[in-house]
Amino acid sequence: MDYLTASSQEGKFLAEEPYEWHKNGLSEDGAINMEAPRKWRLLKEKTGHGAFYGMRIVVYGDCIAPPLETLKRVIKAGDGTILATSPPYTRFLGTGIDYAVVSPGMPRVDMWVQEFLKHEIPCVVADYLVEYVCKAGFSLERHVLYGTHAWAERSFDELKSRAEEIDEELDAPDASSDDDDVVCQVCGSGDRGDVMLICSDESGSLGCGVGTHIDCCDPPLTDVPEEDWFCSKCSTTRNSANNPIKKKKSFLSSSMTK
Structure with missing residues (x-):
């Protein structure tokens, strides 16, 4: 709120950092890692990509918390891709799905669950993705279904590896670039x-x-x-x-x- 008020008074959006959370650990209700907002902002600022960049997901069953439409908006905003939200999933099974978001209570013997397991696709509940963003750095194991923890960890590591590769590419010196970065002639910042x-x-x-x-x-x-x-x-x-x-x-x- 302070950020919006100050920006309104200045007539433009101000730098976010002075108004940002800088605490360690979880919020009082345990819902948010206080370092997460800053982490994802810096990622977006540096790479241009959101928290779900490169993530490919299918959704199976009912999404209650968060609702499906909310989940779709969040994944899209974070640069992820929801391939399908209902069966059939056949054409996606061999294309490198990172996670199958399955509604809680879906039996392991279900036909599509069996297909996910056959193709070694980690199955998780929607809270896995929520806490992936809100509680970055904390364990997500309790949101993994059907004992697919090893596959979920593999997907997580692959996504992390892709992000690190982008970081390395951005940090690598560019011999073709000028020594002096372009800065804004009005505010003097070279960011954004x-x-x-x-x-x-x-x-x-x-x-x-x-x-x-x-x-x-x-x-x-x-x-x-x-x-x-x-x-x-x-x-x-x-x-x-x-x-x-x-x-x-x-x-x-x-x-x-x-």
Whole structure:
């Protein structure tokens, strides 16, 4: 709430870190690891990917807590993929499903449960995914079904490995990049590169190359424009060049044409 109030007063979204939780351990009700929000924000900020990036899921049975529609929105927001929410699952079984989210109480002898087990797909309840985000770093074993703990751990490790590979790629020095990173000419920050506009055309032959966050523009923009963007100074220069003011001919020059 303090963050929204301060952002409203400033007329733009402020840096989140000063308003973020920085405590260790769980919240008083035990529902959230107090370090989790910061962890996922930094991941998104650094890689552009959410908590469920690369995760492929099928849902079988009723989803009560959270409801199916809520689960679908959360997985999508976290860059995961729900392949199917009802049978048949045949065409997905051999495609590398990370988890089958199965409703509690579904018997092991169920036909589709048997198919999941046959293909070594870990079966979990929806709370596995909830706590994967909210209680990052804490054990998820109690949410694994039918003794598929080893497979669940394998999927977890594979997802973690993919995230680490992305981190390593981002941390690797880029010989082709300039030594100086582009920073916003308004707020001075080089963060949030996904919403940083660079004053230039597609060829790089026009514009001064300064950076500006979309929300630091005057007036602020809500989305990154698809067309070329130029700062106010370069826009003025370009408009002047495209619409030159015709100078009045002097009396002398006009008389010479007579």
